[in-house]
Amino acid sequence: MATSLKVNGTTHSTPAEPDTPLLYVLRNDLFLVGAKFGCGLAQCGACTVLVDGRATRSCVTPIGSLGNAEITTIEGLGTLDKPHPLQQAFIDEQAAQCGYCINGMIMKAKELLDQKPQPTEPEVRQALAGHLCRCGTHNRIVAAILRAGKQIGDKKPLGKQTGRL
Amino acid sequence: MNAPILTRRSFGKAVGGLVVAFSLDPAEILAQGAGKPAPLPGSLNTNRSLRAWVRIGGDGNATVSTGKVELGQGILTALWQIAAEELDLPLSRVKIYSADTALSPNEGQTAGSQSIENSGTALRFACAEVRGMLVDLAATKLAVPAGSLTVADGVILTADRLKVTYAEAVAGLDLDKEATGKVAPKPVTAYKIVGQPTPRLDIPGKVTGRIAYVQDIYEAGTVHGRVVRPPRYGSTLEKVDDAAVIKMPGVIKVVRDGSFLGVVAEREEQAIKAREALAKAATWKLGPELPDPANIHAHLKSLPSTDSVLGMKQGPAPAANARTLEASYTKPYLSHGSIGPSCAVATFLNNRMIVWTHSQGVFPLRNELAKALKLPAKDIRCMHVEGSGCYGQNGADDVALDAALLARAVPDKPVRVQWMRDDEFAWEPYGAAMSMGLKASLDAEGKIADWRYELWSNTHSMRPESTDGTNVLASQYLAEPQMPGPAKGIPQPAGGGDRNAIPLYDFPNQKVLHHFIPDMPIRVSALRTLGAYANVFAIESFMDEMAALAKADPVAFRLAHLKDPRAKAVIEKVAVMSNWKAGEAGSLSRGRGIGFAKYKNLATYVAVVADIEIDRASGKVRVAQAWAAADSGLIINPDGLRNQIEGGILQSTSWTLYEQVRFDKSGIQSRDWASYPIMTMPDVPKVTVELINRTNEPSKGAGEASHGPAVAAIANAVANATGKRLRDLPLDAERVKAAIG
Numbered sequence: 001m002a003t004s005l006k007v008n009g010t011t012h013s014t015p016a017e018p019d020t021p022l023l024y025v026l027r028n029d030l031f032l033v034g035a036k037f038g039c040g041l042a043q044c045g046a047c048t049v050l051v052d053g054r055a056t057r058s059c060v061t062p063i064g065s066l067g068n069a070e071i072t073t074i075e076g077l078g079t080l081d082k083p084h085p086l087q088q089a090f091i092d093e094q095a096a097q098c099g100y101c102i103n104g105m106i107m108k109a110k111e112l113l114d115q116k117p118q119p120t121e122p123e124v125r126q127a128l129a130g131h132l133c134r135c136g137t138h139n140r141i142v143a144a145i146l147r148a149g150k151q152i153g154d155k156k157p158l159g160k161q162t163g164r165l
Numbered sequence: 166m167n168a169p170i171l172t173r174r175s176f177g178k179a180v181g182g183l184v185v186a187f188s189l190d191p192a193e194i195l196a197q198g199a200g201k202p203a204p205l206p207g208s209l210n211t212n213r214s215l216r217a218w219v220r221i222g223g224d225g226n227a228t229v230s231t232g233k234v235e236l237g238q239g240i241l242t243a244l245w246q247i248a249a250e251e252l253d254l255p256l257s258r259v260k261i262y263s264a265d266t267a268l269s270p271n272e273g274q275t276a277g278s279q280s281i282e283n284s285g286t287a288l289r290f291a292c293a294e295v296r297g298m299l300v301d302l303a304a305t306k307l308a309v310p311a312g313s314l315t316v317a318d319g320v321i322l323t324a325d326r327l328k329v330t331y332a333e334a335v336a337g338l339d340l341d342k343e344a345t346g347k348v349a350p351k352p353v354t355a356y357k358i359v360g361q362p363t364p365r366l367d368i369p370g371k372v373t374g375r376i377a378y379v380q381d382i383y384e385a386g387t388v389h390g391r392v393v394r395p396p397r398y399g400s401t402l403e404k405v406d407d408a409a410v411i412k413m414p415g416v417i418k419v420v421r422d423g424s425f426l427g428v429v430a431e432r433e434e435q436a437i438k439a440r441e442a443l444a445k446a447a448t449w450k451l452g453p454e455l456p457d458p459a460n461i462h463a464h465l466k467s468l469p470s471t472d473s474v475l476g477m478k479q480g481p482a483p484a485a486n487a488r489t490l491e492a493s494y495t496k497p498y499l500s501h502g503s504i505g506p507s508c509a510v511a512t513f514l515n516n517r518m519i520v521w522t523h524s525q526g527v528f529p530l531r532n533e534l535a536k537a538l539k540l541p542a543k544d545i546r547c548m549h550v551e552g553s554g555c556y557g558q559n560g561a562d563d564v565a566l567d568a569a570l571l572a573r574a575v576p577d578k579p580v581r582v583q584w585m586r587d588d589e590f591a592w593e594p595y596g597a598a599m600s601m602g603l604k605a606s607l608d609a610e611g612k613i614a615d616w617r618y619e620l621w622s623n624t625h626s627m628r629p630e631s632t633d634g635t636n637v638l639a640s641q642y643l644a645e646p647q648m649p650g651p652a653k654g655i656p657q658p659a660g661g662g663d664r665n666a667i668p669l670y671d672f673p674n675q676k677v678l679h680h681f682i683p684d685m686p687i688r689v690s691a692l693r694t695l696g697a698y699a700n701v702f703a704i705e706s707f708m709d710e711m712a713a714l715a716k717a718d719p720v721a722f723r724l725a726h727l728k729d730p731r732a733k734a735v736i737e738k739v740a741v742m743s744n745w746k747a748g749e750a751g752s753l754s755r756g757r758g759i760g761f762a763k764y765k766n767l768a769t770y771v772a773v774v775a776d777i778e779i780d781r782a783s784g785k786v787r788v789a790q791a792w793a794a795a796d797s798g799l800i801i802n803p804d805g806l807r808n809q810i811e812g813g814i815l816q817s818t819s820w821t822l823y824e825q826v827r828f829d830k831s832g833i834q835s836r837d838w839a840s841y842p843i844m845t846m847p848d849v850p851k852v853t854v855e856l857i858n859r860t861n862e863p864s865k866g867a868g869e870a871s872h873g874p875a876v877a878a879i880a881n882a883v884a885n886a887t888g889k890r891l892r893d894l895p896l897d898a899e900r901v902k903a904a905i906g
Contacts, residue, residue, distance in 0.1 A: 016434065017414075024433045033381040034374020036553075038504050039586040040437075043838040046504055074374040083373060090372040094364060094804055097812055098237025098554030099371035100505040106372060128846040132838065134504050135237055135554045136815030138849040140808070 003063050007032065008076030018064025022056075023047045025063055026073060034074035034103045038132075045104035045131035049073050055111040074103050077110065086110060089148035090141075097135030104131045109145040117153035121146060205346040207286025208232065212270030216340040218291035219248070221299070225319050225331030226258040229288060232272025233280040234264045234525060235367060237554045238868050239805040240280045242365045246801060247285050250358040251292035251350055253316040254331070261366075264527045264549035274526035274628060276557070276691060277659060278768055278866025281801060285864065294348040295340065302337050303329035353799060353860045360858075362804035367551070379523045379550040380508045380583060387510070388417060390571035390582040391440035392427040392639075394592055397832035398688065399452025402426055402642075406446045413439050420574040423644030424449075427571050429580060437585070454830040456686045462495050462600045466621050470680040475657055475666060480673030483614035487606035490710055494603070494892040496699035497825035499596040499692055500841055505553025506584040507560030507593075511572035517544045518572065522565045523552025529629035530562050530637075537566055537640040537647060538573065556816070557692040558628050560584050560593045563638035570639060587836040592638060595826050596692025597623040599662065601703035605672075611715035612725060615674040618704070622662030623685050624652035625695035652683045655695070659765050665697035665873060668704050669763050670726040687828065694764075694869040698817065701762040701873025702880060702894065709758065709881045710890060718747035719759050719881065729763070731796050734857060735772040736761055738794035742855060743774035749885075753779045753905070755789075756886020760877025762870075769870035770796040773814060775850070775878035779886055784902025788818050788850035788879060793871055795854065798862035806867055811852045813871035819844035821876045824895055 002013045005022075007030060014020075014029045021040075026032045026049070035058050038046030042057040049058045050072040078084030083091065086106050096102050105128060112119055112127045119127070124145050133141065204210055212218070212232070220228045229248040235241045241261050249259045262269065272284055296316065303321040304311035306329055315322050319331040353360075370377045395402070402424040410419055410428065415435030420427045428443055430436035456464040510521040518540060524530040527547040535542040547565070555561055568582040584592075600621040608614040629636045633650030640647040655661035663679040712722035720740050727733050739745075739759070751757060756779070761772040774792045779785070795810050823842050827834040835841040876894070884890045889904040 016432065020432075020434045027381075028383070028433055031383070032374065033376055033383075036378075036380065036505055037583060038506075038553075039838060041586060041837055043586075044504055074372075078373060080369055080373050080375065083369070087372045091364065091368055094368060094808065096237070096365070096368050096371050097239070097808060098504075098551070099368065100237075100378065100503075100553035102372055103374065122847075125846045125849070131846065132504060132843060133846075134502055134556070134816070134843065136812030136819075137808070138815060138846055139811065139852060142846070 005063060005066060005071060006068060007071045008073060014063065016063060019062045022049070022058040022061045022063050022066065022071070026058060032073045032075050036100055036103055038100070044101070045108065046101050048104040048107040048131070050107060050111060053111065053114060055108045074106055077106070085151050086113070086145070086148040089144040089151065093140045093144040093147060095137060095140035095144040097137050101131060101133045105133070105141050109148070113145070113149050113152055118149050205344055206290045208270060208272045208283045209287040209290055209344050209346060212272070212287065213343045215291055215295060215342060215344050217270040218288060219295045219340065221295065221331060221335045221338055223332060223335060225335060226260070227252050227254055228260045228262060229292065230262050230269040231284045231288065232264050232270040232528070233275045233284040234549045235551050236275060236525065237551070238809060239365050239802065240275070241367070242363055243281060243801045243805055244284055244288055245366065246358045246361070246363050248288045248292045250356060251289050252296050254319045256358060256363070258319060266527050266531045266545070266547045271528040273529060276525055278764065278868045278870070281864045281866055285801070289350045290346050290348070291344055293350040294344055297348040298338060299331055299334045302334040306334065359801050360803070363802050365805070377551060378505070379510065379521050379552050380505055382510050382521050382550060383581070384579050387579045387581050388429050388431055388575065389433040389436040390427055390429045390568060390580045391436045391585065392425070392567045392582065392588065393440055393444045393447060394588055395424065395449050395452070397452055397455065400424065400449040403448045403450050405443065405448070407443060410439055410442045410446055413442060418574055419443065420571055422570065423646065424642040425570060425639045427567060429571050429575050440585070455828050455832060457830060458828055461598055464686070465598060465623070465682055466600060468682045468684045470621065470682045473679050473681070475663060475677040475679060476675055478672065478675040483606045483608065483674065487608065487614055488714055489604065489606040490714055491604040492707060492710060492890070492892055494601040494703040494706060496599045496702065496894045498598045498687060498689070499820055499824055500590060500826050500835060501556045501559040501593055501692055502841065502843060503553040503555055503559045503589065506586055506589040507564040508552060508581070508583040509565040509568035510579055510581045511565070511568035512579045513569070513572040513576045517546070518569050520545065520547045520565050520569055521550050522547050522561060523550060523555065524561045524565060525555065525558065526629060530565055533562065533629040533635055533637045534566060534569055536635045537637055537643070538569055557596065558594055558690040560589050562629050563592065566637040566639045590836045590841060591833040592688070594627055594688045594690035597625055597662065597689040599696060599699040601699060603703060603707045605707065605711055607711065607715050611717055613670070613672050613711055616668065616672040617676050618666060619678045619680065620662060620666055620696070620700065621680040621682060622696055623682050623689050624654065625661040625664070625689070625691055626655060627652060627690040652685065654681045658767055660696065662696040663700070664695045664765055665700040665762055667766060669729065669732055669766060670708070670723070671728050672726070693816070694872045697762065697764060697869065698820065698872045698876055701760065702876045705760040705762070705874070705877030706880045706890070706892065709884060720745055721747060723759070723761060731770050731859070732761065732763060735770045735794040735796055738855060738857065739772040739774050739792050742794060742853060743792040745774060751882070751885035753781055753886055756882040756884070758878045758881025758883070758885055760874040760881060762873040764866070764870035764873070768797070768865040769867040771810065771870045771874045773871060773874040773878040775875065775882045777879060777882040777886060779883070779901060779905070781905065783898045784900070784905060785898040786822050786879070786883060786896055786901055787848050788822070790851045791853070791875065791878065793852065793854045793874070794857065795867065795870065796857040796859060797865045797867045797870070798859050799864045800856060800858045801864055803856055806856060807854045809867045810854045810871045813869065814852055814875040815844070815849060817872040817875035818850060818879060820872070821879050821894060822896055
C-alpha cells in the first residue's frame with residue numbers, strides 16, 4: 001500500500017512499507033539526497049530533517065508514523081542559486097571540510113533559529129551536542145550559525161516564533 | 166560547482182563511455198620513448214604527457230586533471246588555483262577533473278600530505294608549458310617575437326594592443342607530447358590567484374543537498390547491496406540457510422563466495438532487513454581469539470619484530486653521574502570514525518566492471534580489484550567521487566570490492582553498497598597501537614646529552630598495492646582466498662610507524678630504534694599522521710619531563726635544543742600568541758602545555774599551546790583553548806590551510822581525550838558511537854591559528870601537521886594541571902581521575 005508524505009510543500013507517494021525509515025524514502029524515492037546515512041541509530045545526526053519544524057532523525061523515523069506532518073529537508077531551505085541564510089552563512093564561513101555532517105548541522109540550526117533567532121554561542125554548542133563532526137570543523141559551524149542568526153534576527157523582531165522563514 | 170557534477174543521467178553516459186579513446190597509462194607512454202627519460206618535476210615524472218594534465222577547449226577554456234582526490238581537505242580548490250594562475254585564466258574558465266582510471270594521470274594514493282608537492286608541481290609546470298605553447302602560436306600568427314607578448318585572462322596581447330585569444334590560438338595546439346619541464350612557472354611575486362583565500366569548489370553543493378558524494382550516486386535501476394561480515398577476523402562460513410531470506414520482499418539474490426556473504430535487493434531498506442536475516446541464518450567457524458586488551462601493548466612487544474636503527478648520533482659520552490630519566494608511553498588502536506560509512510556503486514556490464522568509489526587511490530584499487538575479480542585491469546574503471554572524510558584508509562577500498570562482487574552476480578544493474586555503522590567500526594583497518602620507550606640524560610648545563618628512543622608498532626599501511634598479494638578485505642574470504650602479502654614498512658625519511666621518531670632537536674648522542682612488528686592481531690592500516698601522532702606525543706611529553714628535571718621552562722628548553730630557525734620561529738610565535746609565561750604553575754582549573762613538530766621532519770612546522778581544565782569530580786579534561794603557529798612554506802590558500810591546521814587540532818583533541826577501539830577476546834566491541842565516543846560540540850576548544858608565509862620556500866603539506874603538536878600540548882597541559890605525568894593514551898576521565906584521586 002502506498003504511503004503519502006508531505007515533503008517541502010509537495011505531497012508524494014511512496015511504495016515503501018510503513019516501517020521504512022524516512023531517510024531511505026527521501027533519498028531513493030524522492031531523490032532528496034541532502035540527508036545522509038551516518039549510523040542508522042540516531043547517534044550522529046547526519047540524517048536530520050524537520051518534521052513540523054522539529055529536528056528529527058530520519059534514519060529511525062518510520063514513514064508510517066508521519067501522517068500529515070510537514071517534512072522539510074535541506075533542499076527545501078534553499079538552492080545553489082537562492083540559498084537560505086543558513087546555507088549562505090556556511091558558504092561564507094567555509095564551514096565544511098568533508099561536509100558529510102553538515103546537513104544535520106544546518107537542519108538542527110534551523111530548528112534552533114526558528115525558536116531563538118539570536119542564540120548565544122554556548123546555546124548553539126549545546127543545541128548541536130548530539131551532532132557529530134569528525135573533520136574538526138566545529139568552530140566554523142558555530143560561527144556560521146551565529147552569522148545566520150544575526151542576519152535573520154536583524155530582519156525580524158526578536159522573540160517572534162514563526163516556525164518558518 | 167566547477168568540479169564535474171555527477172547527475173543521475175551522466176552516470177549512464179559514463180557507463181556508455183567506458184571505452185576511452187586514449188590511454189594515459191604511464192608505462193605505455195614511457196614505452197614510446199627510448200632509454201631512460203629525463204626527470205620531470207612532481208608527478209609529471211611518472212605521467213609525462215601534457216594532455217594527461219591539461220586540455221584547452223575550442224572556447225579557450227581549460228580542463229585540468231589530477232590523480233589526487235578531494236577528501237574534504239580542499240585539495241581540488243588549491244590545485245585549481247595553481248592551474249589557473251599558470252594558465253593566466255580566471256578561475257571561472259578552468260575546470261578540474263579528479264581521479265578516474267580512464268582519464269586522469271596515475272598519482273597513486275592521495276596520502277601523506279603530498280598532493281600540493283606532487284600534483285601541484287606537475288600542474289604548475291604543465292600549465293606553464295601549455296601557456297607558453299599558446300603564446301608561441303599567437304606569436305606566429307601575429308608575426309611578432311613571443312617574448313614581446315603578455316597574457317591576461319586568456320587573451321594574448323602585443324605591446325600595441327593587438328590580441329589573440331586562447332580560443333583563436335588553440336587551433337594549432339598539440340598536447341599529445343611529453344612535457345619538457347623547461348618552461349619556468351611564474352615567479353611568486355606575479356601571483357594573483359595563488360595565495361588568495363579562495364572559496365572551496367565543493368561547499369555550495371554540499372550545503373544545499375546537491376549530489377556531492379558517492380553515497381548520493383543513483384541511476385534508474387540501481388539496486389542495493391549489503392554484506393554480512395563474520396563475528397570476528399578469520400572466521401569461515403560453515404553454512405547459511407538462506408531459503409527464507411531469498412523469499413523476503415525485494416530480495417534479488419543472496420551472493421555467497423566462500424565466506425563472503427551478501428545480499429542484493431530492490432530497495433535499500435529491503436537489503437538492510439535481508440542482511441539482518443542473513444546474519445541470523447549464517448553459522449560461522451570462529452577465527453582465532455583476539456589478544457587480551459589489558460595486555461595488548463605487552464602482547465605486541467612479544468611478537469617477532471624487524472628492528473632498525475635510525476638517527477644515530479655519537480658525540481662525547483655523557484658523564485657517568487648524569488641526571489637520567491626513563492619513561493614509556495602508549496597509544497591505543499584508533500578508528501578513522503568516518504561519519505558516513507563507506508560506500509561504492511558498481512556495475513558489471515559486458516564483462517567490464519565500472520566502480521564509483523571514494524578510494525584514496527583509484528589506480529591501486531583497480532589493480533586489487535583485477536586480482537580479486539580475476540578480470541584484466543583494462544576492463545575495470547574506477548572513478549573517484551568524494552565520500553565522507555576518511556583520514557586515511559577506512560572501508561573505502563573494501564566496500565568497492567564488496568560492491569563489485571555483488572554487481573558481478575547481478576549483471577547490468579548498478580549495485581549501491583553502503584556499509585552499516587557496525588561494518589565500518591568493526592572491519593575498517595585501524596590506526597595501529599604503539600609503545601614508545603625513552604631514556605635521556607642531562608649534561609652539567611642542563612641540556613640533553615644523550616637521547617634513546619624505542620618504538621614498537623605494526624605497519625601503518627596495508628593499502629591496496631602497499632604489499633604483495635591482494636589487499637582488499639573480501640578477497641581473504643572468497644572460496645579461493647587471496648591474502649595480503651607480508652606488511653612492509655615505509656622507509657625513512659617519511660617513515661611509517663617511525664614517522665617523526667627522530668627528534669628535530671639537536672642532541673649530541675642519539676639513538677632511535679624501530680621495532681617493526683609484521684603480525685597484526687587486529688587489522689590496521691593508514692590513519693592520518695601514521696606513527697607521527699604517537700611519536701610526537703612521546704617525544705614532546707618527554708621533553709617536558711626533561712625540562713622539569715633541568716628546572717627549565719618548556720619553551721626555553723625546546724629553543725635551547727633547536728638550530729632550525731623555522732622551528733624556533735613557530736615556537737616563539739605561539740608563545741607570544743598564548744602569552745606564555747615561563748614557570749607558570751598549573752592547577753585543575755587551568756593547565757597549560759606546549760607541543761611542537763615538523764611533520765615527517767620534511768613538511769609543515771607547527772607549534773601548539775593548549776589550555777585545559779579538569780573536572781575534579783569526574784576527571785574529565787576539557788581543552789578550553791588552543792593556539793597554533795604554522796609554517797608550510799609558500800601558502801597556496803590561507804583559508805584552506807587554517808581549516809586544516811584547526812581541524813587537525815580538534816581531531817587530535819578528540820583522539821587524545823576520548824578515543825580507543827574497544828575489543829575483547831571474542832572480537833571488536835566498538836561498533837557504534839556509544840561504544841566509540843568522540844568529542845562533541847560543547848567540549849570543542851576555541852582555536853587560534855597564525856600562519857607564517859615563506860614565499861621563497863616550497864609549499865608543504867599540512868593536512869596532518871597539527872595532530873602531533875596538539876596531543877603533546879594537551880598531555881603537557883594535563884601534567885601541568887595535575888602534577889602527574891600520564892603516559893598512556895587516551896587521557897580519558899577514568900585515567901585522569903585515577904591520577905588525581
